[in-house]
Amino acid sequence: MRKLLATIWKDLYLNYTDRMALMLNLAAPFLISLVIGMAFGGMGVGDISISEINVIVVNEDQGSSLPDGGALNLGDQLVEFFVAPPSEELDNLLAAQEGDDWAAARALVEDGESGVVAAVRIPADFSQQVTPQGMAMTLGQGTVELYHKIDAPISSTVVESILTGWANRIATGSITTKVGIEKTVERLGVRSMGVITELTGSLEEAYTASPITLETQDAGGARQTINPISVVAPGLAILFLTIGLTFAAGQLITEKQQWTLQRMIATPTPRVMILAGKMAATFLSGVLQMAILLVATAFVGANWGKDYLAIVLLTLAAVWAATGLGALFASLVTKPEQLGVYGSGVMMVLGALAGTFTSTGFLGDAQFLSQLTLNWWGIEGFTALALGDGLVDIAPHLLVLTLMGAVYFVIGVWRFNRRLEF
Amino acid sequence: MAPIIHIQDLRKQYDPPNGVWAVKDVDLDIEEGEIFSFLGPNGAGKTTTISMISGLLTPSGGDAIIDGHSIIKEPMAAKEVIGVVPQEIALYPTLTARQNLRFFGQLYGLTGAELDERVDEVLDFIDLRDRANEKVEKYSGGMKRRVNIGVGLLHRPKIVYMDEPTVGVDPQSRRRILDTVKALNREHSMTVLYTTHYMEEAQELSHRVGIIDHGEMIAIGAVGDLISQIGENDTLRLRVGETPDKLLLRLQEIEGVTKVSADQEGEITILAKRGRRALPEAITVADEMGLRIESVKIEEPDLEAVFLHLTGRALRE
Numbered sequence: 001m002r003k004l005l006a007t008i009w010k011d012l013y014l015n016y017t018d019r020m021a022l023m024l025n026l027a028a029p030f031l032i033s034l035v036i037g038m039a040f041g042g043m044g045v046g047d048i049s050i051s052e053i054n055v056i057v058v059n060e061d062q063g064s065s066l067p068d069g070g071a072l073n074l075g076d077q078l079v080e081f082f083v084a085p086p087s088e089e090l091d092n093l094l095a096a097q098e099g100d101d102w103a104a105a106r107a108l109v110e111d112g113e114s115g116v117v118a119a120v121r122i123p124a125d126f127s128q129q130v131t132p133q134g135m136a137m138t139l140g141q142g143t144v145e146l147y148h149k150i151d152a153p154i155s156s157t158v159v160e161s162i163l164t165g166w167a168n169r170i171a172t173g174s175i176t177t178k179v180g181i182e183k184t185v186e187r188l189g190v191r192s193m194g195v196i197t198e199l200t201g202s203l204e205e206a207y208t209a210s211p212i213t214l215e216t217q218d219a220g221g222a223r224q225t226i227n228p229i230s231v232v233a234p235g236l237a238i239l240f241l242t243i244g245l246t247f248a249a250g251q252l253i254t255e256k257q258q259w260t261l262q263r264m265i266a267t268p269t270p271r272v273m274i275l276a277g278k279m280a281a282t283f284l285s286g287v288l289q290m291a292i293l294l295v296a297t298a299f300v301g302a303n304w305g306k307d308y309l310a311i312v313l314l315t316l317a318a319v320w321a322a323t324g325l326g327a328l329f330a331s332l333v334t335k336p337e338q339l340g341v342y343g344s345g346v347m348m349v350l351g352a353l354a355g356t357f358t359s360t361g362f363l364g365d366a367q368f369l370s371q372l373t374l375n376w377w378g379i380e381g382f383t384a385l386a387l388g389d390g391l392v393d394i395a396p397h398l399l400v401l402t403l404m405g406a407v408y409f410v411i412g413v414w415r416f417n418r419r420l421e422f
Numbered sequence: 423m424a425p426i427i428h429i430q431d432l433r434k435q436y437d438p439p440n441g442v443w444a445v446k447d448v449d450l451d452i453e454e455g456e457i458f459s460f461l462g463p464n465g466a467g468k469t470t471t472i473s474m475i476s477g478l479l480t481p482s483g484g485d486a487i488i489d490g491h492s493i494i495k496e497p498m499a500a501k502e503v504i505g506v507v508p509q510e511i512a513l514y515p516t517l518t519a520r521q522n523l524r525f526f527g528q529l530y531g532l533t534g535a536e537l538d539e540r541v542d543e544v545l546d547f548i549d550l551r552d553r554a555n556e557k558v559e560k561y562s563g564g565m566k567r568r569v570n571i572g573v574g575l576l577h578r579p580k581i582v583y584m585d586e587p588t589v590g591v592d593p594q595s596r597r598r599i600l601d602t603v604k605a606l607n608r609e610h611s612m613t614v615l616y617t618t619h620y621m622e623e624a625q626e627l628s629h630r631v632g633i634i635d636h637g638e639m640i641a642i643g644a645v646g647d648l649i650s651q652i653g654e655n656d657t658l659r660l661r662v663g664e665t666p667d668k669l670l671l672r673l674q675e676i677e678g679v680t681k682v683s684a685d686q687e688g689e690i691t692i693l694a695k696r697g698r699r700a701l702p703e704a705i706t707v708a709d710e711m712g713l714r715i716e717s718v719k720i721e722e723p724d725l726e727a728v729f730l731h732l733t734g735r736a737l738r739e
């Protein structure tokens with residue numbers, strides 16, 4: 001037992017006196033938190049997943065007649081746009097319905113149970129106002145009203161942004177804005193929050209350029225208190241964890257090269273104990289790294305939830321799985337240099353598959369791939385906890401992570417044991 | 423009394439079934455209190471043998487009984503009595519000498535005051551106590567070698583294996599290491615198994631030498647006995663600028679010459695009965711071929727000559 005402790009202590013000591021490892025284990029979490037904090041710090045609140053935004057469009061537009069004798073109803077076009085969106089992305093994002101009574105629509109927004117987050121009203125004179133009249137070609141001021149729930153700011157922003165883009169398009173006759181919006185919406189995956197800034201920007205632009213006024217009014221109610229940092233932080237935390245632990249596990253290769261591993265085996269110490277010591281040290285480094293990350297990001301506003309027991313267990317499970325993955329990976333390469341290149345590369349790919357950087361939409365039919373990564377289970381678990389879920393809700397995550405870790409370990413240790421046969 | 427190391431039919435094939443047989447059927451007994459040297463060229467199988475009898479490498483066949491314990495069946499008990507000094511500097515470069523010693527000492531089961539005491543004792547022995555708290559990476563090659571040896575002595579083993587402990591050190595450090603080996607044997611009655619490809623070292627240190635080549639133990643015995651095996655041969659060393667094969671063949675034909683070999687530096691070693699007689703003819707042969715002989719040496723037979731006699735090759739090729 002003392003020998004086990006000696007190996008663990010030695011490894012931790014080596015880890016934390018080695019600048020590279022120190023960077024990965026301690027400094028990186030701080031840096032990540034700082035970056036996240038700066039990127040999202042000023043942004044306020046957001047809601048987590050955006051899809052199927054429930055909007056009611058009330059079209060009172062009477063239409064107008066064009067100078068060439070044709071008829072135009074812009075309100076109809078907008079309804080069409082919302083109800084049968086021109087792109088699949090938008091279609092996924094929106095679940096709009098047409099309504100005919102503005103008061104009833106507003107009531108639905110206010111009703112917490114209805115699921116309706118916003119109502120849009122196009123007044124009777126809208127087309128009239130924004131269509132060039134007579135020879136003067138002057139435009140009046142058309143007004144579209146948006147009534148939305150306050151606790152769904154992102155959904156509202158999306159609707160707002162669509163309206164703005166539409167307005168711009170009418171005003172400039174150009175389709176560029178439309179494309180811009182679709183791009184924005186496309187990028188508005190389930191987890192990416194940076195987009196709000198863009199939306200806000202385009203909104204401002206729209207207000208100055210467009211002859212259409214958007215009157216926005218919120219329906220009141222409590223704001224959700226989830227900081228966007230909480231959304232990105234788990235993914236990055238787990239990504240860095242996997243990279244850090246791959247390096248830590250890779251020490252075994254270095255030790256074999258410098259013959260200290262052989263020297264350890266030459267002492268009357270069972271091989272399993274040597275391996276266990278190494279893995280325990282790796283695990284502890286991971287726990288420390290995650291702990292620092294959780295605390296540091298909490299300082300810059302991340303919300304990890306209130307179920308502390310669940311947070312601790314999920315952290316342990318994620319570190320366990322990542323340690324196993326690191327061990328497995330380290331058992332597959334033969335030179336420490338390979339770890340640097342392949343290790344971070346593979347871990348980045350796994351992170352990307354799990355949706356660390358973007359939504360997993362890019363996977364298309366291969367969505368299931370993300371669920372094969374420990375990153376995904378960790379991210380989902382932490383996100384659930386941040387949303388107020390508890391231990392029971394993340395039980396599957398704990399189970400899956402624990403099993404993943406166990407499988408990685410068995411394969412990794414088996415391979416290592418063979419490798420110890422020099 | 424039973425030998426302290428009893429090696430039986432020991433063999434090792436790397437990467438079976440098609441890999442090299444690095445060690446082939448080695449049988450060897452080493453008595454307690456002996457300094458025994460494995461003498462052999464690079465790749466002879468010295469490290470492979472040491473690795474097997476220290477429990478690092480599983481033999482493909484055979485066994486080694488160390489102080490009564492089979493290295494295969496009771497590896498832990500066997501490892502207790504062995505101190506290993508690997509050919510590589512097997513130390514953590516970013517730890518100090520003291521930290522390295524303490525860590526490995528703990529793996530040998532030492533704790534508390536005893537650990538402190540042994541670490542100091544070893545530091546005194548390798549004469550590094552005053553620099554014990556410097557990182558190993560800052561040490562000179564010779565100092566690293568000394569720490570590398572020190573780690574193998576911490577638990578006061580009955581037996582110490584030293585695998586080429588003088589490789590890459592300056593003459594002064596080498597002298598020091600050789601004296602250390604003698605002191606361990608004489609003052610601490612340790613049994614030493616020493617490997618080297620320098621015959622001078624084997625000759626100076628050992629009670630007995632095992633000559634190993636291509637994984638086979640081709641001769642075992644006391645230095646004097648091994649040398650007398652080759653009879654009245656002398657060794658002639660000729661330094662010539664180049665060593666064309668034709669020259670070697672002509673030399674081979676000289677009466678009384680038994681073996682001829684050349685190394686890369688242009689030194690030709692000739693093993694000949696009554697070497698002094700063969701010398702004039704050797705010079706004539708070289709002259710005829712237009713080669714200038716830069717120096718000539720006649721030596722009494724040594725282990726180098728024994729190796730040449732047995733294998734037809736020089737020890738250092």
Ligand SMILES: Nc1ncnc2c1ncn2[C@@H]1O[C@H](COP(=O)(O)OP(=O)(O)OP(=O)(O)O)[C@@H](O)[C@H]1O
Pocket residue numbers: 422436437441442443444462463464465466467468469470471509586619
């Ligand atoms: N891990 C390995 N895998 C495959 N072959 C090996 C391995 N280690 C050594 N060998 C081969 O086994 C043979 C014996 O090597 P070994 O290291 O035992 O020689 P040595 O006498 O210690 O040589 P040196 O003086 O260079 O240290 C060599 O042919 C070597 O190439």
Ligand SMILES: [Mg+2]
Pocket residue numbers: 468469470509585586
């Ligand atoms: Mg060797």
